[in-house]
Amino acid sequence: MSEENFFDNLKKDVSFSGNREKEAACLKRYNKRGDGVLDLEEFHMMCLDLFVEDGKSCALSETQSRQIFEQLDENQDNYIDKEEFHILWRYWLPMILQAKAALIAVDVQNDFIDGSLALTDAEAIVPVINRILEDESMFEQVIYTYDWHPENHVSFHKNVCMRELHSTSKITQKEKACVFDTVVFDGHVPMEQTLWPAHCVQNTHGAKLHADLKIVKDHVDIYKGSCDHVDSYSAFFDNQRLAQTDLATVLCSKRITDVYVCGLATDVCIRHTAIDAASLGFRPFVVDDACRGQTKESCDKARREMEEAGCIMISSTQVKSMVEANTRMPKAALQAAENVALARQKAKVKLASINGDHGDKPLSNGFDAATSNLLDL
Ligand SMILES: [Zn+2]
Known part of the structure; x- marks a missing residue:
């Protein structure tokens, strides 16, 4: 009988990400060279255990491992050191094993x-x-x-005459606009709009969900x-x-x-x-x-x-x-690693701005919500 997958066991421990002993044991397990840091080859071995499809090992190229490795190797010295492994353990692994x-x-x-x-x-x-x-x-x-549109909604073809067109609109005469055409409406900011047939008008049958769709509690x-x-x-x-x-x-x-x-x-x-x-x-x-x-x-x-x-x-x-994390795809793990890297960057900018140094990056592009979520900020 084969040994149970290391990460399948880890998955069952709801508080693993805060367990420093397990963290050290995991680093040791894959650090065959025994120098306390993971190189790409060791990280690849770890990924071979981590990534599965329906519980069975799945194809994983060195390139895929490397792409993830590069996101997690924050100081880009070609090793995942102890601090980088801590970020991996604390934020990246939970996204793979215990995503919500x-x-x-x-x-x-x-x-x-x-x-x-x-x-x-x-x-x-x-x-x-x-x-x-x-x-x-x-x-x-x-x-x-x-x-969920009101009767006078801007997207309805029948309402095109209710608003003025902007000079950049390719269609210049409202009465010539057809359903599915795109026009540009005038306003504070010129606004491109596809003209749809009237649809999903609030409180009508058309706006209701399909009667057979399961509605959960x-x-x-x-x-x-x-x-x-x-x-x-x-x-x-x-x-x-x-x-x-x-x-x-x-x-x-x-x-x-x-x-x-x-x-x-x-x-x-x-x-x-x-x-x-x-x-x-x-x-x-x-x-x-x-x-x-x-x-x-x-x-x-x-x-x-x-x-x-x-x-x-x-x-x-x-x-x-x-x-249920019985399938753990390299592609999704790369996405998680990119999110962690971005969140780390954001957190640094945030900390810099708290300390009065505003850095050179704008603070908010909408990523903050999930960033705070991810890094407990
Ligand atoms: Zn609509």
Whole structure:
């Protein structure tokens, strides 16, 4: 019988990250050369134990190990020294072994399924999301978002005559604008807007979630696009970033590290929500077969953009194993290492500014929420 995986054992200890004895023992275990610091080869051996797929060892290249190593080797001397190992142990490993997950079901509303903005085959995602939610207890929080527009909303084609066009708008005559055209509206800041058919009007049947969608107890509803003058594709911010919803606050209050994003539409609200989640320091996993979008081309483009922004595309069959950390992907661990490195940088800037030295970097780009979460600031 093979020895049980070192990290599978560690995973079961809820307070391992504060245990300095276990930390020292782990460093010793992989430091075969016995000099108290890990080189790349030793780190690679550790990663071979750490990364698994459904409990079995998975393919891991030296390049993948090196990319992670470079993020964790803060002073870039090609060794993970004792202090760097402490950061690895305290912040990086818990994100891999004991991540806290939320599911965000984006806009699974009638109008996007069989109503005024129906997407091809959208209804097929409902049973897929319901299967993911069969074991809802694996999520710390489940969130349903709603596109939630007033009748006079800026995104409705029928309302185009209610507002002035900006001189940069390619379409210069309002009456010539068609559904799905993009115009630029005049205002404090010129605002590009795609003109959609009227959809998801507050308190109508079209704005309701699909009747068969499983609604879990203690969920949170997030409403977006409820201001008449600005659209909102992301569940975090409106398109002008004038205001934010409660979503980041809800996630931070539950100390969520990972968000699993599904729903409608891949190339619009899923794309914006997942990319914003990454920019805020959460790890976004996009459950591709639980999403639908407009066209194959626009969805492929959105997938590429999401991946470039650090989102990880997965299938619904992987969710449970990933949430329970029986699948631990190198790609997701790299994302965690990047988040730790960014959070460390941010923390330093923050400390510098507290000490009166403002450094040369701006303090806030939205990453602070998850940073504070991660580094207990
Ligand atoms: Zn909308």
